Amino acid sequence: MKTAASSPKPTTGWFKSSFSNPSQACVEIRFEDGLVQVRDSKDRGEGPVIDVPGREWQTVLAEVAGLVPGGTNRAIRIVLHADGGAEFQPLPARSLALSYTAAEWDAFVAGVRAGEFDLPHSARPAA
Numbered sequence: 001m002k003t004a005a006s007s008p009k010p011t012t013g014w015f016k017s018s019f020s021n022p023s024q025a026c027v028e029i030r031f032e033d034g035l036v037q038v039r040d041s042k043d044r045g046e047g048p049v050i051d052v053p054g055r056e057w058q059t060v061l062a063e064v065a066g067l068v069p070g071g072t073n074r075a076i077r078i079v080l081h082a083d084g085g086a087e088f089q090p091l092p093a094r095s096l097a098l099s100y101t102a103a104e105w106d107a108f109v110a111g112v113r114a115g116e117f118d119l120p121h122s123a124r125p126a127a
Contacts, residue, residue, distance in 0.1 A: 016041065017111025020104070027100055027108040029117055036060075036119070038076075038088060040098045050090045050098060052076060057119055064112045 016026040025042035036052045039045075052060060056075035062068045063078055070078060077089040084102030100108065111117055 014039070017107045017116055018114070019110040020107040024103060024107070025101070026104050027098075031120060038098065040100065048096050048098065050076065050088060050096070054119055061112050061117055064109055 013030040013032065014028045015030070016028050020026040025040065028039050028041050030037045030039075031054075034054045036054060036057045038050045038052065040047055052075045056073060059068065059073040060076055060078075063070060063073050070080075075091060077091055077093065079087040079089060079097075081087070084105065086100050086105040088098040088100075090096055108117075
């Protein structure tokens with residue numbers, strides 16, 4: 001299982017949780033060619049992007065929502081901080097990390113629980 005970190009991509013197709021404050025930075029997601037791309041809006045499209053294979057994405061979401069134990073997914077290490085913030089680190093481990101504040105993380109988790117980040121049917125891997 002390899003999760004890639006890619007250079008910034010075009011700005012189209014990115015979205016965030018409807019629970020995010022419009023002026024607030026957030027976790028941004030884009031579905032692209034069998035991948036789910038994750039970035040931090042604070043980087044204004046200039047920062048790193050983590051590519052997650054579509055077949056791993058639902059497990060990432062289940063871990064974010066607390067439906068499976070931490071460390072279950074094989075794509076992203078999710079590090080929760082005492083202040084309520086969180087970090088995404090691609091697996092295998094690298095020095096790259098996307099860091100989110102407590103408000104950013106709370107909005108993302110709420111969006112995950114509301115199904116806002118589920119793979120669109122057309123992007124789901126074949127069984």
